[in-house]
Structure formats: C-alpha cells, structure tokens
Amino acid sequence: MDMSINLFLYLFLSVFTFLLLRATAAAHLRRRKNRLPPGTLGLPFIGETLQLISAYKTENPEPFIDDRVSKYGNIFTTHVFGEPTVFSADPETNRFILQNEGRLFESSYPGSIQNLLGRHSLLLMRGTLHKRMHSLTMSFANSSILKDHLLADIDRLVRLNLDSWTGRVFLMEEAKKITFNLTVKQLMSFDPCEWTENLMKEYMLVIEGFFTIPLPVFSSTYRKAIQARRKVAEALGLVVRERRKEREGGERKNDMLEALFEGDGGVGGGGFSDEEIVDFMLALLVAGYDTTSTIMTLAVKFLTETPHALSHLKEEHVEIRLRKGEVESLRWEDYKSMPFTQCVVNETLRIANIISGVFRRAMTDINIKGYTIPKGWKVFASFRAVHLDHEHFKDARSFDPWRWQSNAGSASSPNVFTPFGGGPRHCPGYELARVELSVFLHHLVTRFSWVPAEPDKLVFFPTTRMLKRYPIIIQRRSLFDPCKE
Numbered sequence: 001m002d003m004s005i006n007l008f009l010y011l012f013l014s015v016f017t018f019l020l021l022r023a024t025a026a027a028h029l030r031r032r033k034n035r036l037p038p039g040t041l042g043l044p045f046i047g048e049t050l051q052l053i054s055a056y057k058t059e060n061p062e063p064f065i066d067d068r069v070s071k072y073g074n075i076f077t078t079h080v081f082g083e084p085t086v087f088s089a090d091p092e093t094n095r096f097i098l099q100n101e102g103r104l105f106e107s108s109y110p111g112s113i114q115n116l117l118g119r120h121s122l123l124l125m126r127g128t129l130h131k132r133m134h135s136l137t138m139s140f141a142n143s144s145i146l147k148d149h150l151l152a153d154i155d156r157l158v159r160l161n162l163d164s165w166t167g168r169v170f171l172m173e174e175a176k177k178i179t180f181n182l183t184v185k186q187l188m189s190f191d192p193c194e195w196t197e198n199l200m201k202e203y204m205l206v207i208e209g210f211f212t213i214p215l216p217v218f219s220s221t222y223r224k225a226i227q228a229r230r231k232v233a234e235a236l237g238l239v240v241r242e243r244r245k246e247r248e249g250g251e252r253k254n255d256m257l258e259a260l261f262e263g264d265g266g267v268g269g270g271g272f273s274d275e276e277i278v279d280f281m282l283a284l285l286v287a288g289y290d291t292t293s294t295i296m297t298l299a300v301k302f303l304t305e306t307p308h309a310l311s312h313l314k315e316e317h318v319e320i321r322l323r324k325g326e327v328e329s330l331r332w333e334d335y336k337s338m339p340f341t342q343c344v345v346n347e348t349l350r351i352a353n354i355i356s357g358v359f360r361r362a363m364t365d366i367n368i369k370g371y372t373i374p375k376g377w378k379v380f381a382s383f384r385a386v387h388l389d390h391e392h393f394k395d396a397r398s399f400d401p402w403r404w405q406s407n408a409g410s411a412s413s414p415n416v417f418t419p420f421g422g423g424p425r426h427c428p429g430y431e432l433a434r435v436e437l438s439v440f441l442h443h444l445v446t447r448f449s450w451v452p453a454e455p456d457k458l459v460f461f462p463t464t465r466m467l468k469r470y471p472i473i474i475q476r477r478s479l480f481d482p483c484k485e
C-alpha cells in the first residue's frame with residue numbers, strides 16, 4: 001500500500017475512533033451526569049493531553065493536578081492520550097484501585113509499550129500466570145537473596161564503576177551502567193563486558209520507543225525501537241539456547257534464568273518456551289534499570305542542593321567505612337546500620353516520583369466515593385499527587401529526609417506513601433532498589449566530592465530524567481590517605 005493511502009487510512013481511523021470514544025464519553029456524561037467524577041474532556045480529539053505534556057515537560061508539573069483538584073476535588077475526569085480518564089489524587093481511592101487489580105481493574109499500557117515489551121512480559125500478564133511469575137520474580141529479589149547473594153554483586157559492580165570515574169562524569173549515564181550491569185548479572189550471571197555494553201545501547205533505543213506513536217511509518221524513533229527490540233531478543237534468545245545446552249550437560253547457575261528453566265510452565269504448560277523467557281527477561285530489565293538509575297541520580301541532585309543533608313549522610317557512611325577499612329565490602333549488617341540513608345532513600349522516592357502513578361482500565365462499572373467509573377474507562381492512580389499533598393506531608397514540596405525520622409514521615413494513614421505501587425502488582429524490586437541506592441551512596445560519599453558541572457533541568461515527560469544527564473565534576477577523596485584529600 002502506498003504511503004498516502006496509509007496516511008489517509010490512519011487519519012480516517014483515528015478520527016473515527018476519536019469520535020466514537022468521544023460520543024461514548026459524552027453519552028456517559030449525559031446519562032451519569034451526577035455520578036461521574038467532575039471535570040472536563042477538554043478539546044476535541046486531544047482532550048487535555050497538551051496541557052498535561054507541557055506541564056510534565058517542566059520542573060514544576062504540579063499545577064496540572066493542583067488546578068483540577070482545587071476546581072473538582074481529589075477525583076476528577078479528564079481526557080488524555082486519546083481516552084477519557086479518571087484521575088485520582090486520593091490515597092484511599094488509589095489503594096482501592098491497586099488492591100482490586102484483576103478483579104475490578106486491569107493494568108493498561110499504551111500500544112507502543114505493549115508491542116515493545118512483548119506479550120509474555122510480567123507487566124502484561126494476567127490472572128494465575130501473573131501471580132505465579134510475580135512471586136517467582138519476588139523470590140529473586142527478596143531480603144534473603146539480597147543478603148546472601150546480591151549485596152556482594154552490588155557492592156562489587158558499584159565499586160568497579162566508580163573506579164573508572166575521572167574529571168567530568170554524566171551521573172545519569174554511570175548510574176544506568178551500574179543498574180544495567182547489575183540486572184544482567186542477576187538475570188543471567190554475566191559480568192560487564194563488550195556484549196553487555198552493546199546490549200545496553202540497543203536497550204536504550206527500545207525504551208526511547210515507549211512513548212512514541214506505535215506506527216513505524218510515522219515515527220523513526222519507533223522504527224529504531226522495533227529493530228533494537230529484535231536485536232535484544234535475538235541476543236537474549238542465544239543466551240537462553242546456550243544455557244539450555246549447558247543444563248543438559250548438568251551445569252547449573254544461581255540466577256533468574258535458572259529459576260525460569262525450573263519454573264513449572266508458561267502459557268502452554270510443560271516449561272517456559274524460549275520466547276516466553278526472553279519477553280520476561282526483557283521486561284525485567286526495563287522495569288529494574290531505568291527506574292533505579294534515575295533514583296540514584298536524583299538522590300545525588302537533591303543532596304547536592306541540600307548540603308546539611310549531604311553532610312549528615314556522609315557522617316553515617318564515613319563511620320561505617322572507618323570501621324571496615326578501605327577495601328572491605330559492605331555486608332548486610334552495614335546496610336542495616338544506615339538509618340539516615342533510609343530517610344534519604346524514602347525522601348528521594350517521595351519527592352522524585354519516578355513512577356508518578358499507574359494507569360488501569362475499569363473492567364466493570366465501579367462505584368467509589370459517590371461516583372461511578374464506567375466500564376472500559378481508564379483511571380490513573382496518581383502517587384505523585386498524594387506524595388506532594390500538604391495534607392499528607394508537612395511542607396510536602398521540599399526535600400526533608402529528617403521527616404522520616406519520626407512518625408514514618410507522614411501525617412496520616414499508611415496508604416499515602418506508595419512509590420512502589422501496591423496490591424498484586426506491587427514492585428517486586430522494591431528492596432533491591434533500596435539496597436542498590438544505599439550501596440551507591442555509600443561509595444559515592446566516602447570516595448568523592450563533587451559539584452554540578454553546569455545547570456541541568458529535571459523533567460517528567462516522557463519519563464522522569466535530567467535533561468543533560470546531570471554532569472558533575474568529581475574529586476577523588478580518601479579517608480585513609482589524607483594526601484589524596
């Protein structure tokens with residue numbers, strides 16, 4: 001088919017779909033005027049998408065939600081990314097949405113993400129298979145695995161990365177290398193090498209395709225992402241086949257891939273197919289590495305901007321390091337003796353909101369707080385709105401790690417702090433991410449001092465990130481050799 005016919009068909013279908021959705025939404029609005037959450041569907045076709053994107057492309061996206069909350073309340077209706085959507089800035093409603101995953105709501109990702117993740121990824125799985133694979137993932141990132149196994153790898157890989165730092169460093173890049181290498185190690189026992197470096201480059205292209213129009217004809221970023229996904233899947237597929245052969249020869253490794261080989265079956269039963277394993281690993285890499293590397297970068301940014309918090313953190317780590325000597329690796333007892341670091345981790349998670357919330361789709365008409373969310377509608381449980389609400393956190397928009405020293409940091413119920421989500425899809429990497437960030441901060445503050453190399457900007461769309469990858473000028477320090485100070 002030639003391009004212009006394609007274009008015409010695409011436009012026709014888009015307009016048709018939009019009109020249909022809008023008509024349905026309007027009909028719902030009319031029929032249920034008293035019961036739908038208040039709000040507006042915005043402009044024809046684009047709804048309020050442009051307002052949302054332009055807010056989230058700045059350092060202060062809060063007005064998008066603040067304005068609507070003050071006009072309509074904590075639950076409001078809008079129209080974003082082509083669909084009418086109910087936004088919740090209410091912790092109880094968020095909890096209800098998360099806990100009812102699979103019963104009243106189901107997770108819902110844009111088409112581009114679905115295509116690039118692959119249909120067998122944990123993020124897209126449903127029902128009993130999801131339950132089984134979620135707990136298998138948990139079993140590979142829980143406290144006892146971290147304590148006995150992963151902590152040593154984390155410590156070693158963080159040091160290895162920091163050893164190579166000189167002069168000017170793009171913190172976001174380095175953090176990505178660390179978390180990518182860690183995830184690859186955890187998944188398939190590979191240490192950093194040329195192969196992992198090439199895999200990471202392809203990976204970045206896949207992630208860039210997540211927030212594009214999922215049509216290769218219109219988006220070269222999406223086209224490149226599809227090609228990169230193919231290459232990543234081929235590379236991972238090769239590893240899976242090699243490992244199957246090694247297993248036939250009786251060789252076993254202690255990693256996630258081994259657990260998948262031993263798992264009792266995918267869609268068809270009788271063990272997971274190579275395709276299922278590849279999709280699963282690919283999604284785990286996506287979920288684990290971008291989020292954690294961003295939180296590492298932002299923790300450093302917030303600490304740099306809050307020098308008294310940085311010096312308090314440094315005291316804690318210098319004490320640990322002086323006790324252990326220059327080269328000894330961190331052990332679980334050390335990780336457990338970092339109370340202020342845990343306050344910094346919580347506060348960074350709260351204020352950075354790497355995952356600002358989750359989209360779900362209503363599986364049936366749902367009544368909540370006197371409103372009805374119609375079947376098929378999207379909902380967005382905004383964690384960000386709750387984390388930055390003064391009603392739940394005093395002086396909510398400033399970075400204040402000390403708040404976590406008392407009263408669990410929050411003034412109200414336990415549902416208000418949900419950086420890792422909740423319910424059946426609660427992040428299986430929640431503890432792993434905390435350990436990675438703590439170990440990274442330990443080695444950073446005991447070995448370096450730094451200043452920002454140039455002004456940079458934090459933005460939240462299409463993902464949370466520093467626009468210039470947070471360049472810093474570093475200086476090596478030694479607690480044991482004052483001449484290096």
Ligand code: HEM
Pocket residue numbers: 107122123124134137141283284287288289291292295354355358419420421422424425426427428429430432433
């Ligand atoms: C600071 C770092 C991280 C943050 C803020 C974070 C946040 C989240 C959130 C909010 C969810 C819930 C998504 C939903 O309900 O739809 C989630 C799910 C998930 N996370 Fe994390 N995560 C982080 C690190 C990690 C790591 C290190 C791993 C590696 C194991 C990981 C693996 C996953 C997976 C596989 C899911 C999907 C779970 C499912 O759908 O059942 N995450 N994460």
